[in-house]
Amino acid sequence: MSQVATANAEPIGITNLPNQRYKIVSKEGATFTVMLAGESGLGKTTFINTLFQTLLIPHQDNRNRFSKPIKKTVEISIVRAELEEKNFKLRLNVIDTPGFGDNVNNKNAWQPIVEFIDEQHSSYMKQESQPTRTGAKDLRVHACLYFIRPTGHTLKPLDIEAMKRIGTRANLIPVIAKADTLTPNEMLEFKKRIRAIIEAQNIRIYSPPIETDDQAAAEHAKQLIESMPFAVIGSEEEFEVDGKMVKGRRYPWGFVEVENDQHCDFRKLRSLLLRTNMLDLILSTREIHYETYRGLKMNGEVGSESPSKDSKRKSVDKFVDNPEFIEEEKRLKRYFAEQLRNEDQRFKQWKQNIHTEKNRLNHDLANLQGDMKRLEEEVTSLKQEKGYE
Amino acid sequence: MPNASTLFKRQKDMKRGIRFTMMVCGCSGTGKTSFVNSLLDRNILPHRFQYQNLGSEGSIPKTITYSNLNGAMANAADLGQKFDAELANQEPGIAITETSVEIVDEDDSRLQLTIVDTPGFGDNLDNSLCTKEICNFLEQQFDLVLAEETKVRRNPRFEDTRIHVCLYFIAPSGHGLRELDVDGMKKLSKYVNVVPVIGRADSFTRTELINFKRNINDDIERFKIPVFQFTSDEEEDDPDTVEESRFLQQLQPFALVTSDETATINGVSTRVRRYPWGVVDINDTTVSDFPVLRSVLLGSHLQDLKDITHDYLYENYRTERLSAVADLKGDFPFESGETEPPSMSNLAAIANSKSMQKFGRVGVAADDAASAFSSGTVRHTAVETDDIEAVSARLANTSITEEDGEAGAPKKQVIKSMLLPERPNLETQNSSGSGAPDLLRTRSGSAYSLQDDEELKSMTDTSEKGIEDSAKNQYSPSITSSRASQNQVVDTRRLRKISETVPYMLRHQTLVTKQQKLEDLERKSAIGLAKRAAELEKKAMELKLREKKLRAKMAARQVSDAASTRSAQTLTERSYIEGDDAVVD
Numbered sequence: 012m013s014q015v016a017t018a019n020a021e022p023i024g025i026t027n028l029p030n031q032r033y034k035i036v037s038k039e040g041a042t043f044t045v046m047l048a049g050e051s052g053l054g055k056t057t058f059i060n061t062l063f064q065t066l067l068i069p070h071q072d073n074r075n076r077f078s079k080p081i082k083k084t085v086e087i088s089i090v091r092a093e094l095e096e097k098n099f100k101l102r103l104n105v106i107d108t109p110g111f112g113d114n115v116n117n118k119n120a121w122q123p124i125v126e127f128i129d130e131q132h133s134s135y136m137k138q139e140s141q142p143t144r145t146g147a148k149d150l151r152v153h154a155c156l157y158f159i160r161p162t163g164h165t166l167k168p169l170d171i172e173a174m175k176r177i178g179t180r181a182n183l184i185p186v187i188a189k190a191d192t193l194t195p196n197e198m199l200e201f202k203k204r205i206r207a208i209i210e211a212q213n214i215r216i217y218s219p220p221i222e223t224d225d226q227a228a229a230e231h232a233k234q235l236i237e238s239m240p241f242a243v244i245g246s247e248e249e250f251e252v253d254g255k256m257v258k259g260r261r262y263p264w265g266f267v268e269v270e271n272d273q274h275c276d277f278r279k280l281r282s283l284l285l286r287t288n289m290l291d292l293i294l295s296t297r298e299i300h301y302e303t304y305r306g307l308k309m310n311g312e313v314g315s316e317s318p319s320k321d322s323k324r325k326s327v328d329k330f331v332d333n334p335e336f337i338e339e340e341k342r343l344k345r346y347f348a349e350q351l352r353n354e355d356q357r358f359k360q361w362k363q364n365i366h367t368e369k370n371r372l373n374h375d376l377a378n379l380q381g382d383m384k385r386l387e388e389e390v391t392s393l394k395q396e397k398g399y400e
Numbered sequence: 401m402p403n404a405s406t407l408f409k410r411q412k413d414m415k416r417g418i419r420f421t422m423m424v425c426g427c428s429g430t431g432k433t434s435f436v437n438s439l440l441d442r443n444i445l446p447h448r449f450q451y452q453n454l455g456s457e458g459s460i461p462k463t464i465t466y467s468n469l470n471g472a473m474a475n476a477a478d479l480g481q482k483f484d485a486e487l488a489n490q491e492p493g494i495a496i497t498e499t500s501v502e503i504v505d506e507d508d509s510r511l512q513l514t515i516v517d518t519p520g521f522g523d524n525l526d527n528s529l530c531t532k533e534i535c536n537f538l539e540q541q542f543d544l545v546l547a548e549e550t551k552v553r554r555n556p557r558f559e560d561t562r563i564h565v566c567l568y569f570i571a572p573s574g575h576g577l578r579e580l581d582v583d584g585m586k587k588l589s590k591y592v593n594v595v596p597v598i599g600r601a602d603s604f605t606r607t608e609l610i611n612f613k614r615n616i617n618d619d620i621e622r623f624k625i626p627v628f629q630f631t632s633d634e635e636e637d638d639p640d641t642v643e644e645s646r647f648l649q650q651l652q653p654f655a656l657v658t659s660d661e662t663a664t665i666n667g668v669s670t671r672v673r674r675y676p677w678g679v680v681d682i683n684d685t686t687v688s689d690f691p692v693l694r695s696v697l698l699g700s701h702l703q704d705l706k707d708i709t710h711d712y713l714y715e716n717y718r719t720e721r722l723s724a725v726a727d728l729k730g731d732f733p734f735e736s737g738e739t740e741p742p743s744m745s746n747l748a749a750i751a752n753s754k755s756m757q758k759f760g761r762v763g764v765a766a767d768d769a770a771s772a773f774s775s776g777t778v779r780h781t782a783v784e785t786d787d788i789e790a791v792s793a794r795l796a797n798t799s800i801t802e803e804d805g806e807a808g809a810p811k812k813q814v815i816k817s818m819l820l821p822e823r824p825n826l827e828t829q830n831s832s833g834s835g836a837p838d839l840l841r842t843r844s845g846s847a848y849s850l851q852d853d854e855e856l857k858s859m860t861d862t863s864e865k866g867i868e869d870s871a872k873n874q875y876s877p878s879i880t881s882s883r884a885s886q887n888q889v890v891d892t893r894r895l896r897k898i899s900e901t902v903p904y905m906l907r908h909q910t911l912v913t914k915q916q917k918l919e920d921l922e923r924k925s926a927i928g929l930a931k932r933a934a935e936l937e938k939k940a941m942e943l944k945l946r947e948k949k950l951r952a953k954m955a956a957r958q959v960s961d962a963a964s965t966r967s968a969q970t971l972t973e974r975s976y977i978e979g980d981d982a983v984v985d
């Protein structure tokens with residue numbers, strides 16, 4: 012499933028990553044995991060291919076479509092890729108979730124998605140607790156793009172339910188899909204409503220940190236925050252405009268450009284994901300989600316079954332309830348017990364060894380003493396012989 | 401019996417122009433409202449959350465029914481009026497609304513267009529209810545016509561509310577049909593001409609649109625969805641018609657671009673969608689099938705759609721209802737003339753049995769079909785009676801359908817809940833007509849709003865007296881022959897059975913919460929009824945005694961004069977009416 016893609020056209024921008032504020036990316040590059048959620052047919056696959064300028068995720072073709080039943084289960088499909096730009100390597104994991112919202116009954120359709128995110132946290136935890144920590148497979152989701160149908164009306168209850176749950180587990184970035192189908196006024200109103208819902212329904216979304224010591228960066232962050240939810244357009248095609256190749260969608264009534272700020276927020280979202288905030292997304296995933304989880308777990312603060320309103324608590328409850336995690340916990344306990352037993356054994360063995368050594372030495376000593384006695388006796392007997400003479 | 405529908409049609413067409421009823425169905429935001437506004441070239445429907453911006457041309461749709469699985473009071477039609485972020489996570493359920501418009505052409509020909517919308521469709525977490533509710537609604541419109549057709553005296557104001565076409569809006573996903581689309585279109589197409597359309601077709605580039613249309617057509621074929629077909633007879637029809645049909649058929653599903661914004665392009669008034677990168681003209685056939693569909697709906701195929709609805713869809717439905725239950729004949733205790741209705745004093749016992757439901761319904765008045773017998777007790781001629789017999793035989797069959805199979809089950813509940821609360825204020829509801837509370841306002845309610853008290857009374861009389869008559873084994877002293885009156889009893893019941901399937905209201909939440917109450921109420925009223933029946937019987941006994949006395953007197957005065965006899969009979973008659981009133985109120 013892994014492929015190496017080299018961006019040949021315009022740079023994607025990941026080379027900026029080492030220069031991002033923290034400057035602590037290792038020589039091996041970085042791992043970035045992005046998840047795509049939202050109803051089918053909103054251009055999730057197209058968007059990710061647009062973002063990385065390569066056919067990262069192939070589109071399902073018609074034959075494939077026919078082989079699937081009409082009633083669908085949400086799939087989790089993982090694509091791994093290594094992107095290289097100016098000698099900087101980015102290990103990219105893209106989690107697509109085809110089939111979401113496709114059924115008559117979509118109750119709990121978010122379950123596979125939410126479970127996947129939780130599993131990554133717990134399996135990372137598992138790996139970290141093992142003595143050998145190298146080569147840990149880390150699929151913790153750093154950013155989840157939630158695609159919203161451009162109805163111009165409101166969010167569906169399904170969107171709200173899914174976003175609520177994802178938001179407590181990963182950096183949630185809401186995105187209005189197919190922005191080229193709403194007029195500027197419709198878009199304005201739609202964004203306003205979505206923001207109101209996010210506020211009223213307590214949906215936690217990712218917010219870029221505002222750096223007080225860097226005015227330009229702060230300005231940029233503010234701009235990003237104001238643009239939420241990002242209106243995006245995706246296209247795998249390029250067209251020649253004034254001698255330059257431009258990504259966009261060509262309609263009989265006009266040409267929509269992906270990277271035109273007048274047309275959509277694609278550039279802003281790309282900047283957030285790949286240029287200015289990738290590291291923050293990675294770090295905050297570790298800090299907020301993983302650390303919260305581990306901290307609570309270690310302090311034994313978890314276990315309350317009550318439907319707590321606290322989002323962090325909720326995500327932890329999930330772990331406590333998860334049979335897989337209970338299994339994992341048992342396994343760890345077994346591991347420690349075994350380790351303890353081994354040490355004990357070794358200690359006993361050592362004691363035994365010392366004991367035998369002591370015995371051996373005592374034995375040797377006794378032998379030597381015996382020899383000495385014998386020799387002394389010999390000496391006296393010889394002296395006696397001499398004395399008689 | 402004359403062909404009822406042709407009769408309706410001719411009358412309506414002459415008086416009020418052509419009637420046409422169109423349903424739009426599909427998820428929120430697929431452009432249904434914009435389509436209607438574009439079709440009429442008048443911004444008649446308000447968009448979701450934009451009710452306050454509705455212009456002078458606009459009209460707020462009337463909610464006919466709504467239902468919600470969650471028991472919440474959320475109503476898709478109300479939730480849509482104003483945006484409320486706090487309520488955004490609530491499932492809207494599904495509502496059915498209607499708006500009527502009259503379109504007057506240049507040549508003064510009129511089109512009475514009714515638009516039925518289905519807000520909430522596809523917007524719930526679980527949408528299983530949506531299709532079912534719409535199907536119930538469509539079936540109800542068929543039932544109304546069925547009931548009307550079988551009436552002896554037809555309501556001159558009857559309005560045919562059958563839906564002639566349903567435009568099913570497919571969301572522009574680019575993939576294919578979803579489960580809801582397949583399931584929905586398949587089920588709806590049993591009752592209505594389903595024309596699949598792609599909403600917001602300007603989401604697609606030319607090649608994307610071609611692919612999407614192909615995917616949809618593949619899916620329609622794969623899942624065998626009986627959508628509307630443009631067909632012609634190569635031998636019979638003229639080449640132009642054949643060519644047109646072929647063109648329309650290959651154009652399906654129609655890709656619609658619609659808008660509320662009017663503009664003038666090249667001196668022609670049209671509607672547009674205005675983007676920073678260009679302007680889409682909804683009447684430009686190279687990018688939008690809207691103008692084609694418009695001429696199909698309001699012109700070339702309007703009559704076809706109506707004819708297919710009546711001659712094919714309705715006819716199939718009718719035959720199915722009548723034939724599917726033919727085997728069950730005799731299963732229903734009150735259904736045939738030979739079976740005797742149970743004694744009234746036995747009623748309390750029956751109250752708890754299953755058959756009580758049926759009985760209860762028979763006893764409950766306020767029914768349209770029964771009005772056919774208004775004041776007819778005495779005056780029926782022999783011919784009419786025969787006619788009624790024929791009709792009721794058909795209806796008796798039909799009426800059983802609801803006992804049969806899954807589909808009838810939920811409806812039965814609804815009927816129960818509808819009828820019982822109505823009973824106490826039967827008179828008021830009836831006389832107030834269209835002023836009835838919203839909750840109870842059904843289509844039949846408005847269609848028959850002017851049924852008057854007199855009719856109601858005589859109707860009740862017929863039924864109650866009938867029951868008594870048979871219970872007493874034809875000791876009837878009334879003027880009509882006992883045979884005739886018994887026939888009427890049976891007929892009335894039969895007629896009621898069918899028409900009782902007609903007025904129903906889909907308030908599931910009310911239903912759930914009130915279920916218990918209603919059952920109690922039903923039991924109580926059954927007991928009350930039994931008591932009254934006993935009283936009635938007692939009264940009847942007294943009457944019988946009086947009758948005997950009178951007879952004796954008459955015998956004594958046999959020779960003297962006939963006048964006194966007549967007055968005695970009138971007296972008897974009146975006491976009956978009093979007794980019946982006691983039962984009803």
Ligand SMILES: Nc1nc2c(ncn2[C@@H]2O[C@H](COP(=O)(O)OP(=O)(O)O)[C@@H](O)[C@H]2O)c(=O)[nH]1
Pocket residue numbers: 050051052053054055056057058070188189190191192243244245246260573574575602603604608
């Ligand atoms: N109008 C419009 N169509 C798009 C856009 N992005 C993708 N599409 C089209 O939408 C359809 C579904 O896209 P896809 O990426 O497969 O959606 P997914 O199911 O969410 O992965 C395809 O026909 C795309 O060409 C966009 O930004 N605007």
Ligand SMILES: Nc1nc2c(ncn2[C@@H]2O[C@H](COP(=O)(O)OP(=O)(O)O)[C@@H](O)[C@H]2O)c(=O)[nH]1
Pocket residue numbers: 162163164192193197427428429430431432433434435447448599600601602603656657658659673
């Ligand atoms: N892109 C596009 N948008 C449309 C079209 N028709 C309507 N809209 C917009 O889509 C949104 C929803 O339309 P509306 O007619 O209210 O949809 P409804 O909920 O199905 O009734 C509104 O913002 C409309 O302006 C269309 O043909 N193309």
Ligand SMILES: [Mg+2]
Pocket residue numbers: 052055056057107109
């Ligand atoms: Mg996809």
